[in-house]
Amino acid sequence: MNIEISEVANLPSRFGTFKIQTFKEGPKEHLVIFKEPLSAEPVVRIHSECLTGDAIGSLKCDCRDQLEASLACIEKEGGMVIYLRQEGRNIGLLNKVNAYALQDKGFDTVEANHQLGFEADERTYEVVETILKHFNITAIQLLTNNPKKLQGLKNITITKRLPIIILSNPHNKGYLKVKQEQMGHLL
Ligand SMILES: Nc1nc2c(ncn2[C@@H]2O[C@H](COP(=O)(O)OP(=O)(O)OP(=O)(O)O)[C@@H](O)[C@H]2O)c(=O)[nH]1
Numbered sequence: 001m002n003i004e005i006s007e008v009a010n011l012p013s014r015f016g017t018f019k020i021q022t023f024k025e026g027p028k029e030h031l032v033i034f035k036e037p038l039s040a041e042p043v044v045r046i047h048s049e050c051l052t053g054d055a056i057g058s059l060k061c062d063c064r065d066q067l068e069a070s071l072a073c074i075e076k077e078g079g080m081v082i083y084l085r086q087e088g089r090n091i092g093l094l095n096k097v098n099a100y101a102l103q104d105k106g107f108d109t110v111e112a113n114h115q116l117g118f119e120a121d122e123r124t125y126e127v128v129e130t131i132l133k134h135f136n137i138t139a140i141q142l143l144t145n146n147p148k149k150l151q152g153l154k155n156i157t158i159t160k161r162l163p164i165i166i167l168s169n170p171h172n173k174g175y176l177k178v179k180q181e182q183m184g185h186l187l
């Protein structure tokens, strides 16, 4: 896939002053938010888009808390947040809302995806390899609670997994339970 890369620009934010760059993969415009200096094994968060959580503040998941904790972390330590446009574990917003409607009827996150004809998780991470290569990064400390994340990547060494500790709320308890019991997350 041909990737179009933007210039680097400054991004002052409520979490610190970052640099920002876009990597356009077909219709998907992924974002890299980074804070220099980038060490030989920088802290990296691979964040999957969640418009409802990240922008609207939905309490059904832990995405916004994870994003904010990651930005605060790279402000302190240096590193990057790679914001991948894989809404709804890559089923898209319309399908995610349909999955939410099924969840309203009692299906859990995984069952709702299956009802709609999708795998529980439809994400892929090849573009991460392209992005890290662009920055000459071959080893990272990965901010995640998902030990299986990035397993498929050949040219990147994960030297350390850094957990993201987030408090649950009454609305995302079920979502977190499914992640822990069915998807192998360490919560
Ligand atoms: N299909 C579907 N996707 C969801 C649902 N809730 C959140 N998501 C998406 O899940 C993605 C985040 O994935 P998670 O499984 O929470 O976390 P992860 O990226 O595997 O692991 P961490 O690195 O620990 O965050 C985002 O793209 C959200 O839009 C849901 O109920 N159904």
Ligand SMILES: [Zn+2]
Pocket (backbone or CB within 6 Å): 050, 052, 053, 054, 060, 061, 062, 063, 064
């Ligand atoms: Zn979310």
